[in-house]
Every structure is written in structure tokens, then in C-alpha cells.
Amino acid sequence: MRRFVTLVVLLLFTVPFGLSISGCHKAAVVTFCGGGDSGVVVGQTTxxxxxxxxxxxxxxxxxxxxxxxxxxxxxxxxxxxxxxxxxxxxxxxxxxxxxxxxxxxxxxxxxxxxxxxxxxxxxxxxxxxxxxxxxxxxxxxxxxxxxxxxxPIVTSIVLGSPTPTASCATDPDPSTNCCAVAQNASTSANPYTGNSCLSQGVTGQLSARVYQNGTNLPADNISCSVGHLTYTPQDTTIVTIDQNGVATAVAPGSTIISASVSSTPSSAGFFSTCPPVSIALTNPGATSIGQNNTQPLTIVAKDTNNTTLTGLNLEYVSTTPATIPGGSSITPTYPGAASITAYCMPGTCNPSPFNQIGLFGNGLPVSSNKVQVTSPGTIGTILYIASTQSQYIVPVDFTTTTLGTPVRLPYVPTSMVISVDGSTIYLGSTTELMVYNAVSNAVTREDTSSPGLVLAVSPDGNTVVITDPVRKVTTLETSAGAVITTYGASSTHAAWTPDSQTVYITAGSQLLVYSTQSGWHAIAPTTPVLDVATTTPSVGAYFAGATTTARGYCPITTANGTTSTTNIFYPDAGVVGPITDRIAATNDGNHILGVTATTGTPQLTDFVVGIPFGSCPSTGLNFTTTATNQAFLTGVTATAITGVVPSTDSSVAFITYTGTGGVLPSYIPAAPGPGTVGSVKLSGTAIAPVAGVFSSDNTTFYVGTSGDNLVHIINRTTMTDTKTIAPNLPILNGTTPVAPNLMVQRPRKTTS
The missing domain is CATH 2.60.40.1080 (Immunoglobulin-like)
Structure with missing residues (x-):
């Protein structure tokens, strides 16, 4: 009985409690991996x-x-x-x-x-x-x-040809493709040997040899002991490499490949993506394009394996960017004429390490054919007139036919050059560089650290070439006045390539070339050089002197084994021509015009040229040059030739000089055969045309003259002297007008 009572008491206390617990708690749901009611639980590490x-x-x-x-x-x-x-x-x-x-x-x-x-x-x-x-x-x-x-400690890694699979077991100097770790990787790319380039998009399996003890001897080969190599290109725009060492050619050029093992990188070798050998530039539309109308150009580029290349970083260059800027599409801003050329220029296209320039064609420029473009119409001109004897500059706006107020300069200028965009005029002097704003007509900067003559301004407006004949130094500085580089020689003339990457400078017994990619190159010419003109396409330059010569931009390349080269930069282009004092190139690329005054009566030489384009041969470029016409400029007695000025449409050139004659000599080139020598009779008491400049639309030639100290306006169509203007530039410390022998111009839209 006692046991029964005890049992009842326990039931009374425990059952409600248990019911209370079960009513408040819900057991966590357990999910098993197999989906059943037992085994490994989901969430457990497996x-x-x-x-x-x-x-x-x-x-x-x-x-x-x-x-x-x-x-x-x-x-x-x-x-x-x-x-x-x-x-x-x-x-x-x-x-x-x-x-x-x-x-x-x-x-x-x-x-x-x-x-x-x-x-x-x-x-x-x-x-x-x-x-x-x-x-x-x-x-x-x-x-x-x-x-x-x-x-062991790795001392070198050498990228190279793989060991043939059949020879892996017996080769005393095996490459990494023979190792077990390489055989574990699943790749199907053909081996990259380094003995040639790969075309864009093609893959190659990299292999290398790893050495210890500071040698590359087979006895120190530890390739199969080090495990997996990680390859890294210095320039990923040329090649990409995956974790398996498979390289994919991306864009033309060569780059250093580093191989890493034991967390230590080592320069192992290089990779080459095939360069373009041809760039075909075509204009599918009309060659005459109206202002502000856009005409796309088409490009087809082929590499050394005849593979069509895509995505090239080309530079489109115009010979007259002020009126018709270069680009993959042409949109003229003013009437005018230009030659457009596309370039693959190392630095942005087909680059290479310096010691591999020319290897497989990498590191060398490639040019397209030129395309001629014109934009019809006429345009106004703002002319800036100065003199090396006066402290004043006079602007003349021909859209309003008003003679501007003379602006007094800090010093008498020795030279005057305007930027291509027409915004800035640089005037040299024996004391300082004067920078003149062509829009506000005011001197905005003076630089006493840069006295001398301004020789040239780069087409992009960023770099100015100045020579100081007193200190005998040539300086390249930014448009803001910061010195980029100097060379210890005084110079006479300079000419930029249209892409602003190279400038050729004449320094008498030295020929200087400055490249933004390779720096200064000093060349000893066979005879002193007096003047320079870049070719179209800009693959080199011609030089005036006792013998007219030329230099090409393709180096002469000599291979040193399979991985490096030596180069002779800017070699002779095989031109030996008659004497010239001043020289100029026509934009159509067909003529180099040179004139000399050594005979008293000036003599003009028309060199009909064949300027090559495309890829660079390893032997350098040779320019086909024929002196088709040598003619005396009769009626002129010249003490010096001051300029040869072709129109941008290559239809005519005028020659300026000091001396006597009262005429402005002209030359109309012809293709083929000799052109026509002529002259324009200058009105009034003019003695000699000392300086001149074309309007941007080539309809007018402005020429400053001695004798009357005026500017004569020559009508290009009628070849007549139609009008004169008097800038009245006073001589320093006096009032007597002097000859306007410094002139530049910029285009301006005509106001209605």
C-alpha cells in the first residue's frame, strides 16, 4: 500500500512537469548528409x-x-x-x-x-x-x-626551348617540362621556344631551366627539384600568363618575363608578340571633307605571320593639325590640306626593352601609307608681325581688316615661333624667353634662364626647343618653362616629327636627335648641317648643307645571339644631293625643296623622293631621291636664303631671302618631272622678301620686305601682289621703320 501511494505522488509531480517542458521546447532539426536518419550531419566538416x-x-x-x-x-x-x-x-x-x-x-x-x-x-x-x-x-x-x-638556393632561371619529351630521361640539362609537377598540369598549348614571336591571340607553354651555384651548367640544373614556377610579365599589355605557365600573346611588343620560385623572382627571359609589318590606311569616303564633318578612316594591320591585328594603340598624325587634326576619324576645323598617317610607335605600340630593339621586329616603329585630305573654303587670318630690330609686335586681324595696336616687348626678339594651336607665341631674345598670349595680345611670362633663339615648338604644344649661342647649349623645356633636357651645343634649326616624339636639330658639325623614347643621339655628319625638314610620312629627315643628306628613323640592327641586339640609331638613308642652304618638305611626301645662295643667284633643287613606309628593315631605311630640277632664281641676288615655304596643299612654294631683286621667287612642283620656277613682282620699292607665311587655307601668302619695310599680300590664285600693310615697327631706340622679318599666323573664323 505504501508503495502505491509513493507511486501516485511521483506521478502527480513528474507528469505535469514533463508536460510543461515538452510544451516549451522544440528539438533542433538534424539533417543528415545521406538524407536518412543517421550518419554524418550537414554542417560537420567533411x-x-x-x-x-x-x-x-x-x-x-x-x-x-x-x-x-x-x-x-x-x-x-x-x-x-x-x-x-x-x-x-x-x-x-x-x-x-x-x-x-x-x-x-x-x-x-x-x-x-x-x-x-x-x-x-x-x-x-x-x-x-x-x-x-x-x-x-x-x-x-x-x-x-x-x-x-x-x-638548394636558386641562383638563376633561364627561359628557353623545352627539352623534347622523348629526351627528358637522358637530357643532362632538362627543362621544367620534363618534371613531374609540369606533367600534372592539364595544358594543350604548343611550347614557346623564344626563337620567334607569337601572333596575337596565340598561346605558348613556357618552360625554363633552374640552376644553383651561380652557373648555368648542366651539373647545377635543379629544374625538377624546385617545384612549380610562377611566370610574371613586366608588361601585361603584351602577354598574359596563367598559373600553368601558358602565355597568350596580346599586343605587339616584347617584354621581360620573371619566373618566381621559393617566393623569389628572377628575370628569366622575354616574350615576343609579333609586330605589325604593314598598316593599310584608307579613306572610304571623299578626300574633300567639309569643316566639322567627320570622315572615319579604316585600318588593316598585318603582322609577320600575316595575322590581322586588332586593338592596336596607333597614333594618327596630321601634317597640319591646326586645320585638320589627325585621328581615326577626320574632322576638319578649318579649311586647309593635310596628309594623315597612322603610326605604331614604340612606347605605346610594339615596345621592347632597349637591348632587344629590333629583335623579331619589336621596339621599332611602323608607319602606314599617307592619306591626303582637303577641306574646302576660306578662313580669316590673324597675322603677328615683328622684327629682329624692333621691340614691338603688331597683330593684324584680317577678319576685320584692322591693324592692331603695337605691343611693346620687354626685349628685341631674335626669333618667333607660334604653337600649332595658335594660342602661344614664343619669342627668343639675348636676355630672356618671352611668352606672348596670342589671344589676349600680352606677354604672360618672361624667363631669364632661357635666353637665345626659339627654334621650334612641338606639334602638341608641350615642348619648346631653345638654343643659346653664348653658352653654347640647346635646351628642351616644357611650355611652362621646366627644363626637360639640355645638350652642350648651339644650334641653328630644328624640326619636330608630327607626333611630337622626335626632334631633329642642326648644330653645324653635329646633328642632334632627341627622342622621347631613347633620349639624345649625337651624329657626326659628313659635312656640316645647316637646316632640316622631316619627311612625310615622318620616317626620317633631310638635311641641308654642302651635301644634302638624309637620316632614317629605323636603326641598323645586329642580333647578339638570340636574346639581345645592338643598334645604330638614325643611320644614313643613302642620300647624296647637291648643295642647299635651306630645305623644306611638301606635305604630299613627294618633294624635298632646297635652295642655296652660295652662287649669288639662288639655285633651287627639287628632290623628287620616295619615302618608304611600313615596317623597319634591319639594315635601316634608304630614301629614293632624284634631283629632277635644278634651276636658278633669275633676277635675284641673295646674300642668304631665309626660308623655303611650301603651301600645306603642296601646290606651290615661295622662297624668301636677303639681298636684292624686288621679286618673290616661286616654285610649282610637278609629278613626275621638273616643276615650274616663277616669281611674283613685288609692288612699290620693296627690295627683298625677307620672311613669309601662308594663311591656313593657302589662299594668301604674307611676305615681309626690306626696302619699303611693309607686308605684301600675295594672292595665291593669281600670283600677284594685291595689297600692302605698314606695320611701322620702329627701330630700337628710334622711330625709323624696320623690315618685318618675323611673322607667324593663326586661323580665325570669319565674322559676319
Missing amino acids: NITLQPKVYGISLAYAQKGQISTPAATDCKGNSTSPTKYTYGTTDMTIADVNPATGQLCAGTWNRNVGGGIADYTTCNPTNKTGIAYVTAAADSTTSNPLPVFVH
């Missing part, structure tokens, strides 16, 4: 991955390393977070591991050495070459074995 699981880790003797953080997942591939990993190794005499942190030692870690030295702080080399496998374990799960390659 897989641990160590990377890089195929290629492993490479360590030199006694080098320390670190296993990357393991990636743990459950049976569904969801990430898990074990609280602790324990690391182990298959052979701690090759590669030891700190079991708690995963830090590696290419040798054996210190353990229990006493003296207050913590365990796993000193890596003791065992100098055993081999592979040990390390693992990470957590939650009763062990990772994949991660290979650790331990090897």
Missing part, C-alpha cells in the same frame, strides 16, 4: 583543402614558409569553421611544420632546446633535397597532402 594542391610550395634550404589558411566544407560544400587545425608532415627532415600554426621549415624546426628559446622559431637546414607532404586536420578530417619541394 573536407579540408590546402592550396595550391597541384603545384604545392617551394622552399630553399632553411627557408621558412607558411601554409595558406585551409578551406573547410561540409558534405554539401558549405563552408565550415573548425576551431583548431593540427598540421603534420610526412618527413620532418625535409620539410617540417609547426603543428599549431602551419609555418613551414625547409629542414627541421627547433624543439625543446631550452635556454628560453621558444619552439618552432629556428629553421635548421638539413640540406636534403626532396618532397615532403603536409596536411591539416580538424574535426576528424584530414586535408589533401600538400607537396613541399625543398631544394
Whole structure:
């Protein structure tokens, strides 16, 4: 009876309590990996991955390393977070591991050495070459074995031709493609040998040889002991390389390839993407384009394997960018004429390391054919008139036919050059450089550190060439006045290439070339050079002198083995012509016009030229040059030729001089055969045309004259002197007018 009562009491107390608990608690749902009611639970770690699981880790003797953080997942591939990993190794005499942190030692870690030295702080080399496998374990799960390659210290890595597979077992100097780690990779690219270039989009499997002891001897080849190499290009615009060492050619050029092993990079070799050998530029529309109308040009570029290239970073250059700027589409801003050429210029297209210029054609410029473009119409002109004897400059706006107010300059100018965009005029003097704003008609900057003559302004307006005959130095400085570079020689004339990358400078017994890519080049000409004119296309330049000569921009290249070159830059282009004092090139690229006054009566020489385009031959360029017409400019007695001024449409050129004659000599080139020599009779008491400039639309030639000290306006169509204007430039410290022998102009839209 007592037992029964006790049982009832227990039931009264426990049943409600149990019911209360079960009514408030819901057990967590357990999901099993197999979908049943038992087994491994979802969320439990079932897989641990160590990377890089195929290629492993490479360590030199006694080098320390670190296993990357393991990636743990459950049976569904969801990430898990074990609280602790324990690391182990298959052979701690090759590669030891700190079991708690995963830090590696290419040798054996210190353990229990006493003296207050913590365990796993000193890596003791065992100098055993081999592979040990390390693992990470957590939650009763062990990772994949991660290979650790331990090897001697690498002293060099050489990228090169792979060992033929059939010879791997017997080659005393095998490449990495013979190694087990390479055979584990699944790639199908053909081997890259380094003996030729690869076309854009083509892939190649890189291979290398790894050496110890500072030699490249077969006995020191440790290629198959170091594990996986990681390749990195210096310029990823030329080639990309994946983790398997497969290189994909991207754009023309060559670049250094670094190979990394044991976390240490080494310059291993280079990679070459094939350069263009031809660039065909065509204008699918009319050659006459109205102002502000756009005409796209088409380009087809082929490489050395006749592969069509895409995405080239070409430079489109115009001979007269002030009126018709260059571009892949042409949009004239003013009436005028221009030749458009496309260039693949190293630095932005087909670059290479300096010691590999010319190897497989990389590092060399490539030019297209030229396309002639005209824009019809007429345009107003603002003319700026000055003199080397006066302290004033006079602007004349021909859109309003008004003579501007003379502006007093700080000093008498020795030279005057206007920027292509017409915004800035640079005037040299014996005291300072004067910078004149052509829009506001005011001197905006004076630079006493840059006295001398202004020779040229780059077409992009960023660089000014100044020579100081007193200090005998030639300076290139920015438009803001910062010195870019100097050369210890005084100069006479300079001519930029239309892309603003190269300037040719005549310095008497020296011919100077400055390139933004390769710096200064000083050349000793066979005879002193007096004047310079760049060719169209701008693949070189002609030089006036006792013998007219030419230089090309393609170097003469000599290969030094298979990986480097030496070059002779700006070599002679094979031209030996008659004497000229001043020289100019027509924009159509067909004529070089030179004039000399050494005979008293000036003599003109028309050189009909064949300017090559396309890729550079390893022997340099040769310009086909024929003196088709040599004619005396009768009726003129010249003491000096001051200019040869062709129109931008290449239809006529005028010659200016000091001396006597009262006429303005002209020359109308012809193709083929000799052109026509003529002259324009100057009105009034003019003695000699000392300086001249064409309007941008080529309809008018403005010429300053001695004798009457006026500016004569020559009608290009009728070849007549139609009008004169009097700038009245007063002589320094006096009032007597002097001859206007400095003139520049800029276009201006006509106001209605």
C-alpha cells in the first residue's frame, strides 16, 4: 500500500512537469548528409583543402614558409569553421611544420632546446633535397597532402626551348617540362621556344631551366627539384600568363618575363608578340571633307605571320593639325590640306626593352601609307608681325581688316615661333624667353634662364626647343618653362616629327636627335648641317648643307645571339644631293625643296623622293631621291636664303631671302618631272622678301620686305601682289621703320 501511494505522488509531480517542458521546447532539426536518419550531419566538416594542391610550395634550404589558411566544407560544400587545425608532415627532415600554426621549415624546426628559446622559431637546414607532404586536420578530417619541394638556393632561371619529351630521361640539362609537377598540369598549348614571336591571340607553354651555384651548367640544373614556377610579365599589355605557365600573346611588343620560385623572382627571359609589318590606311569616303564633318578612316594591320591585328594603340598624325587634326576619324576645323598617317610607335605600340630593339621586329616603329585630305573654303587670318630690330609686335586681324595696336616687348626678339594651336607665341631674345598670349595680345611670362633663339615648338604644344649661342647649349623645356633636357651645343634649326616624339636639330658639325623614347643621339655628319625638314610620312629627315643628306628613323640592327641586339640609331638613308642652304618638305611626301645662295643667284633643287613606309628593315631605311630640277632664281641676288615655304596643299612654294631683286621667287612642283620656277613682282620699292607665311587655307601668302619695310599680300590664285600693310615697327631706340622679318599666323573664323 505504501508503495502505491509513493507511486501516485511521483506521478502527480513528474507528469505535469514533463508536460510543461515538452510544451516549451522544440528539438533542433538534424539533417543528415545521406538524407536518412543517421550518419554524418550537414554542417560537420567533411573536407579540408590546402592550396595550391597541384603545384604545392617551394622552399630553399632553411627557408621558412607558411601554409595558406585551409578551406573547410561540409558534405554539401558549405563552408565550415573548425576551431583548431593540427598540421603534420610526412618527413620532418625535409620539410617540417609547426603543428599549431602551419609555418613551414625547409629542414627541421627547433624543439625543446631550452635556454628560453621558444619552439618552432629556428629553421635548421638539413640540406636534403626532396618532397615532403603536409596536411591539416580538424574535426576528424584530414586535408589533401600538400607537396613541399625543398631544394638548394636558386641562383638563376633561364627561359628557353623545352627539352623534347622523348629526351627528358637522358637530357643532362632538362627543362621544367620534363618534371613531374609540369606533367600534372592539364595544358594543350604548343611550347614557346623564344626563337620567334607569337601572333596575337596565340598561346605558348613556357618552360625554363633552374640552376644553383651561380652557373648555368648542366651539373647545377635543379629544374625538377624546385617545384612549380610562377611566370610574371613586366608588361601585361603584351602577354598574359596563367598559373600553368601558358602565355597568350596580346599586343605587339616584347617584354621581360620573371619566373618566381621559393617566393623569389628572377628575370628569366622575354616574350615576343609579333609586330605589325604593314598598316593599310584608307579613306572610304571623299578626300574633300567639309569643316566639322567627320570622315572615319579604316585600318588593316598585318603582322609577320600575316595575322590581322586588332586593338592596336596607333597614333594618327596630321601634317597640319591646326586645320585638320589627325585621328581615326577626320574632322576638319578649318579649311586647309593635310596628309594623315597612322603610326605604331614604340612606347605605346610594339615596345621592347632597349637591348632587344629590333629583335623579331619589336621596339621599332611602323608607319602606314599617307592619306591626303582637303577641306574646302576660306578662313580669316590673324597675322603677328615683328622684327629682329624692333621691340614691338603688331597683330593684324584680317577678319576685320584692322591693324592692331603695337605691343611693346620687354626685349628685341631674335626669333618667333607660334604653337600649332595658335594660342602661344614664343619669342627668343639675348636676355630672356618671352611668352606672348596670342589671344589676349600680352606677354604672360618672361624667363631669364632661357635666353637665345626659339627654334621650334612641338606639334602638341608641350615642348619648346631653345638654343643659346653664348653658352653654347640647346635646351628642351616644357611650355611652362621646366627644363626637360639640355645638350652642350648651339644650334641653328630644328624640326619636330608630327607626333611630337622626335626632334631633329642642326648644330653645324653635329646633328642632334632627341627622342622621347631613347633620349639624345649625337651624329657626326659628313659635312656640316645647316637646316632640316622631316619627311612625310615622318620616317626620317633631310638635311641641308654642302651635301644634302638624309637620316632614317629605323636603326641598323645586329642580333647578339638570340636574346639581345645592338643598334645604330638614325643611320644614313643613302642620300647624296647637291648643295642647299635651306630645305623644306611638301606635305604630299613627294618633294624635298632646297635652295642655296652660295652662287649669288639662288639655285633651287627639287628632290623628287620616295619615302618608304611600313615596317623597319634591319639594315635601316634608304630614301629614293632624284634631283629632277635644278634651276636658278633669275633676277635675284641673295646674300642668304631665309626660308623655303611650301603651301600645306603642296601646290606651290615661295622662297624668301636677303639681298636684292624686288621679286618673290616661286616654285610649282610637278609629278613626275621638273616643276615650274616663277616669281611674283613685288609692288612699290620693296627690295627683298625677307620672311613669309601662308594663311591656313593657302589662299594668301604674307611676305615681309626690306626696302619699303611693309607686308605684301600675295594672292595665291593669281600670283600677284594685291595689297600692302605698314606695320611701322620702329627701330630700337628710334622711330625709323624696320623690315618685318618675323611673322607667324593663326586661323580665325570669319565674322559676319
